[in-house]
Amino acid sequence: MQSLEHDERPWGCYDVLLDTNFTKVKLITVAPEQRLSYQSHKHRQEHWTVVKGTLLVVLNNEHKIVCEGESIFIPKGAKHRAWNKLDKVCQFIEVQTGDYFGEDDIVRYEDDYMRSDEFLEFAEREDNSKVWTNEEDNKIHTVGGLTNDKKGSFMKFQKKINKNG
Numbered sequence: 769m770q771s772l773e774h775d776e777r778p779w780g781c782y783d784v785l786l787d788t789n790f791t792k793v794k795l796i797t798v799a800p801e802q803r804l805s806y807q808s809h810k811h812r813q814e815h816w817t818v819v820k821g822t823l824l825v826v827l828n829n830e831h832k833i834v835c836e837g838e839s840i841f842i843p844k845g846a847k848h849r850a851w852n853k854l855d856k857v858c859q860f861i862e863v864q865t866g867d868y869f870g871e872d873d874i875v876r877y878e879d880d881y882m883r884s885d886e887f888l889e890f891a892e893r894e895d896n897s898k899v900w901t902n903e904e905d906n907k908i909h910t911v912g913g914l915t916n917d918k919k920g921s922f923m924k925f926q927k928k929i930n931k932n933g
Contacts, residue, residue: 769785771783771784771785771795772784772785772786772787773787775818776858777804778802778803778805778851778880778881779798779804779880779881780796780797780799780802780857781796781797782794782795782796782797782862783797785861787869790865791863791864791869791872792863792864792869793861793862793863793864794861794862794864795819795859795860795861795862796850796859796860796861796862797857797858798823798850798851798852798854798857798858798859798860799852799857800854800856800857801813801852801853801855802851802852802853802880803849803850803851803852803880804849804850804851805874805877805878805879805880805881806847806848806849806876806877806878806879807825807847807848807849807874807875807876807877808845808846808847808848808860808874808875808877809845809866809867809873809874809875810844810845810873810875811844811866811867811869811873812841812844812864812865812866812867812868812869812873813841813842813844813864813865813866814841814842814848814862814863814912815839815840815841815842815862815863815865816834816839816840816842816850816860816861816862816863817837817838817839817860817861817863818834818835818836818837818838818839818858818859818860819836819837819859819860819861820857820858820859820860821836821852821854821857821858821859822834822836822854822858823850823851823858823860824850824851824852824853824854825840825847825848825849825850825851826847826848826849826851827840827842827846827847828846828847828848829847829850834860836895837875839887844863844866846909847877849878862902895926
C-alpha cells in the first residue's frame with residue numbers, strides 16, 4: 769500500500785494510509801529506544817494495534833505493555849505516549865476517529881525533543897528578548913536558539929544561559 773503522506777520525526781516516522789473526514793489511519797514507526805511526546809488530543813480518540821515489536825504505552829500515567837498483535841484504546845483527552853524501550857524498531861497502526869485530525873490537535877506535556885508547550889512558550893519569550901543574537905542561530909531552523917533534532921542542543925542552550933546569566 770502506498771502512503772498518502774510520509775513524515776520524518778525525531779523519534780521515527782509515520783505514513784498516512786487513509787485520510788477521510790471521519791477517520792485517519794497511520795503506520796507509526798518508533799525507532800529503537802525512542803518515545804513520542806506525552807500528549808493529549810481535544811478532537812480525536814485513537815486505537816493502536818502493534819504490528820511489529822513491543823510497545824510501552826503510558827496512558828494517564830499508567831504503564832502498559834502492548835505486544836505484537838495486541839491493541840490499546842486511547843480516549844479523547846487522555847494523556848498518552850508511545851515508547852519503544854527496545855533496541856529494535858516498533859511499528860503500530862493508529863486509527864483516529866473524531867471531528868478533527870490535524871497535527872495541531874496535540875497538547876504536549878513532556879517531550880524529549882524540546883517541543884512541549886511549556887518549552888515552546890519559554891523559547892518564544894527568549895527569542896523575543898533578543899537573547900539569541902549569534903549569527904549561527906539565524907542560519908538554522910531553531911526555537912529559542914535550540915535545534916530540534918534527535919540529539920537536541922541542550923548544551924548550546926546551557927552555554928548561552930551561563931554566558932548571559
